[in-house]
Amino acid sequence: MEEKEIQTFSKREQKKQLNRQNIINAAIQLFSSKPFSEVSMRAIAKDANVSPGLIYQYFDDQQHLFMTAFKIESTNLLNALRQTIEIQDDQLAVIARKYIDYMFRHDNLYQMMTYFMLENDHHGSVSAGLRNITDDLFAIFREALSKHLPEKQLKSAAQLFFASLNGILITYKNLPGRSQEATWQHIEHLVEVLVATIKRAYPE
């Protein structure tokens, strides 16, 4: 009897977590097919096979759900980048490329990152999330740059590097009048120039 209850509870708990996960997945999925601001709570609920009301049991409001989805997606990016950190040769170029490649192909992450970067009425807890992710990414670039720059300059250089990559994406990713392929090549080229410039300024 007791076991049954525990199991029931456990099943419930599982279902609960599954629902939560489904909601997040549905959100992430929708972000890749629609402009960020057009993803509605109703649509998420529908795709997650869940009632709209349930979303508010797991997330305070839309912002918090979006931020959670962002955190999860950016964790994937971080993992992908961390795998690269082992590489020794031309680490800087490889990481930079991996970063923009990931962002270019994962429109949902790109959309979310830019969305949160542009928001300026950060309500405490939500914004802290962005900060964490930014810091984590920054740490990776710092590591990759450590061969090229002295410790003293490392922090600023890493921040600059990170910012420049973002700038390249944001400035040119949606600039009209080019095919997707041409846009990608342009971005790739600019990243190469960025890496080359840094290497030139700070040879190993």
Place this chain on the structure above:
Amino acid sequence: MEEKEIQTFSKREQKKQLNRQNIINAAIQLFSSKPFSEVSMRAIAKDANVSPGLIYQYFDDQQHLFMTAFKIESTNLLNALRQTIEIQDDQLAVIARKYIDYMFRHDNLYQMMTYFMLENDHHGSVSAGLRNITDDLFAIFREALSKHLPEKQLKSAAQLFFASLNGILITYKNLPGRSQEATWQHIEHLVEVLVATIKRAYPE
């Protein structure tokens, strides 16, 4: 009699132009206090002391009004930057600084530029506007970089420089946890590092 008629006509025309200007001003004003996508036509009309319907006499739709406002504000920026082009000493640093300074202080322009950069369903004429402004800005940076780099590398370098400045702004301007003053100093510092890196890579 004739004078009176002219004056009468003039008065009407003045009122008309005033209304048009008020609409644009109201829009620009609102862009600095609210996320771009949350500025409503009704709010603009109200702030401009004008009926909602009147806006559509001057602008085809919301997008066109927004683009017009963006053009006007960016023209101001371009003029400010062009004045700086005369300066000979340390032109690159001065222009870079002026650009981010302007963007930092004019939140409306910053909001608008990033908004249009992130939009990806550009409908023809509207998107052409963004392209023009981007090109104009790019030309200024190209000019400022021409002393440092050979002709061959100039184009990419200017694009990269422009992108990096945007990236610095976007990545750090709204990053929470810092005072406005501290944020500004951080951005300023990164721009200095950017300029220094370029100079180091490509001495005059």
Place this chain on the structure above:
Amino acid sequence: MEEKEIQTFSKREQKKQLNRQNIINAAIQLFSSKPFSEVSMRAIAKDANVSPGLIYQYFDDQQHLFMTAFKIESTNLLNALRQTIEIQDDQLAVIARKYIDYMFRHDNLYQMMTYFMLENDHHGSVSAGLRNITDDLFAIFREALSKHLPEKQLKSAAQLFFASLNGILITYKNLPGRSQEATWQHIEHLVEVLVATIKRAYPE
């Protein structure tokens, strides 16, 4: 306990169906007091004691709501006519009279039918509804005419008969300058002439 749950569920469902019905009723009601194209969703919501948004939970859009209302009302008419089909004596006259009588007294159905007949941008599913009703009505008239005409001519004759009745209504129902009573007598008379003409042309 179980009963209570069922009842609870039932209450909710009842309220829901009541709202849905209220919306349709409000729409139907408004159609009899206003030109069809002037009935607004707001007015319907207000008369149904429901928020405007709720209407869109039950109906895709205005067209679908209108079509639903039309179907319901025309079903009532069809049922009324089908009851008459049992009658043997002078079936044609009785059915014709019943049809125009119903239409004359139910201004809402009259408004709706003419509205959909005059619409010319029928978007798929909506237009199919009109077609169905038209066909059903046509079948009834065909049946009533089957005594008078040979099989070969039946189809066209039924279509013509149906069209003529509509024409009488549309041409004279709102023709100004007559009292409602006089108008009705005029229409009734014309229908008698129509039936008489057919009988004269095609005696049993």
Place this chain on the structure above:
Amino acid sequence: MEEKEIQTFSKREQKKQLNRQNIINAAIQLFSSKPFSEVSMRAIAKDANVSPGLIYQYFDDQQHLFMTAFKIESTNLLNALRQTIEIQDDQLAVIARKYIDYMFRHDNLYQMMTYFMLENDHHGSVSAGLRNITDDLFAIFREALSKHLPEKQLKSAAQLFFASLNGILITYKNLPGRSQEATWQHIEHLVEVLVATIKRAYPE
């Protein structure tokens, strides 16, 4: 001097009448390309090269302008039908065909006629116009039927005939699912059946 004034006045008067005519023409023109209820005063003014305000100098409101346009167009129809009245052979068939042919090809007149027939809040003077036109049309059909029916039955028969033709048009002209050509053939056929039925009922 006086002559000049007269001429000036005359010219003015001419211009005035021209404007009035242009407004009506623009309206009539627009009715053939758009659903009746979607023709706006602004659009009419624009097409007539006239300011929106001027329309209200010539016409009390939209309804009156529309009615005026309707009268003019229906006069054209009446003239076309009157030319046919001379014909001796098979006059009834010829006139019926001419009527539906004209209506079928002149969508603007068809739209207007049905519009005014369905209106039920006739404000005096406007509705009188419809009455006149209806009566004129009726007279023509009466004339065409005079060979077939005795004087006593003529009036009702003419009204019925007119109503039936309208009914055929309204019931089948926009019934979806048929090509325009097929629709026309169907209508033509029903009119033939109508004429045949009358001839059969009342041989010459």
Place this chain on the structure above:
DNA sequence: TATGAATGAGAGTTCATTCAT
């Protein structure tokens, strides 16, 4: 825990009409 019916404010946009010029 989970539902989903319901809210009601708010979005962009259009319109006939007016009136100062």
Place this chain on the structure above:
DNA sequence: GATGAATGAACTCTCATTCAT
């Protein structure tokens, strides 16, 4: 007589969110 700038109410429809069940 003629203009056209301006109104402001009205339109359909969407949305995040709530709460009785």
